[in-house]
Amino acid sequence: MTDAVVVDDSHFMRTVIADILEDGGIEVVAQAGDGEAGVEAVADHDPDVVTMDVEMPKMNGIEAVAEIMATNPTPVVMLSAHTDEGADATFEALENGAVDFLAKPGGEVSTEISAHSDALVETVRSATRADPESVEEVDDPVGTLETDHGFVDDPTLVIGASTGGPRVVESVVASLPPEADLRVLVVQHMPDGFTARFADRLDRRSEYDVREAEDGMRIGGGEAVVAKGDYHMEVAGYGGGRLRIRLQQDEPRHGVRPAIDVTMETAAEMVDGPLTGVVLTGMGSDGAVGIEAIADAGGATLAQDEETSSVFGIPARAIETGRVDRVCSADEMGTAILDTFREEA
Incomplete structure (x- = not known):
């Protein structure tokens, strides 16, 4: 059985997400209403995967992902609003170690996510196969590579x-x-x-x-x-x-x-x-x-x-x-x- 922790500041969304995952055969071992509580839940339950909202009080999703990767590396799937701000925040979370993301189809709080239940379950299951520590192997670029030879035309x-x-x-x-x-x-x-x-x-x-x-x-x-x-x-x-x-x-x-x-x-x-x-x-x-x-x-x-x-x-x-x-x-x-x-x- 796959164990998951659901982190979202909306009680409604936590319930919807948890129900979808449970129906898909994924056991939700804990829910948290902010990033700080989410980090604690991961430490307490050592789940196979975490779903993480972006905008939350106390500690947002970006900060929570960084803390999880530093203390108890676990695959994290971000659930973000389908907005420019949501996209930018999601990429920051991916930089911090999240392995994948799914856009909330109707914004921060919406029953429309239930229509995307198959995608949510599939994305969460796929994330459990990820190695969350592999992102550490990729150095942030500090400039283009040194070149000392010519290149072919029209590559x-x-x-x-x-x-x-x-x-x-x-x-x-x-x-x-x-x-x-x-x-x-x-x-x-x-x-x-x-x-x-x-x-x-x-x-x-x-x-x-x-x-x-x-x-x-x-x-x-x-x-x-x-x-x-x-x-x-x-x-x-x-x-x-x-x-x-x-x-x-x-x-x-x-x-x-x-x-x-x-x-x-x-x-x-x-x-x-x-x-x-x-x-x-x-x-x-x-x-x-x-x-x-x-x-x-x-x-x-x-x-x-x-x-x-x-x-x-x-x-x-x-x-x-x-x-x-x-x-x-x-x-x-x-x-x-x-x-x-x-x-x-």
Whole structure:
């Protein structure tokens, strides 16, 4: 039996969340009305997973996550308001060690969350497989990587990630030097309303011009796009060193939209220049088919190692295909990417 602690300042929401989890076979061993009480409940009950609200009295969710990770590391799933402020706070919590998040569909207090009960139970169950201490393996970027070799012309990089991915993606993209002149496509499993904020964070923390994907947009060297939540992102055209992006809402693949496979497969089909595919931490098998497609097209393929992955699902499934060229830690990934694009001496 999976044990959970539910932390939310709304008694109503605690009851709704606890009922959903209990109906899904997850035992709620404690509830707490603020972050301080939540930290104490985790220490007292040592649960398998915690659901954590963001805005609470005494100690908010961001501070509570940091305290839990420092004293009793436990997988934490953030439940945040579907607002810009909620998204920003959620990313801060992910930086502090939370492994995943789910947006509250109707704001801070809403019965609408019951309509998303399956997603809540699935997200909480997936989080129990995460290693909450793996985030410590990812150093905050202090600048772009040193470069002492030239790079190939018109390189394209596709990065796919899920659970535990935002912090790793930020670190990797922030480490890429502008002189590499990459075209970067990022597919992070994340709902609509959060991907734009994620793109803003990447833009602030890197030397690349990062935007949320728009249908029909074109990107060139030194630019990056983040797949828009609830849309698959395809590479619809390639010419003159620029990629053309198409967004579509075909059925989810692997239960997700955007799907990593969609972007990788279309990149493998359309891009005739240097191409590298990277799969990072996450639950499930999305990306394995895409990695195979990139390898079949003559591109390079990389996967994050188990030690630094919060959830070693997506990288493991890709590695099992036998088409991954190199497995490396989160901290090594930026250098590994650049190695695939260096000019031969």
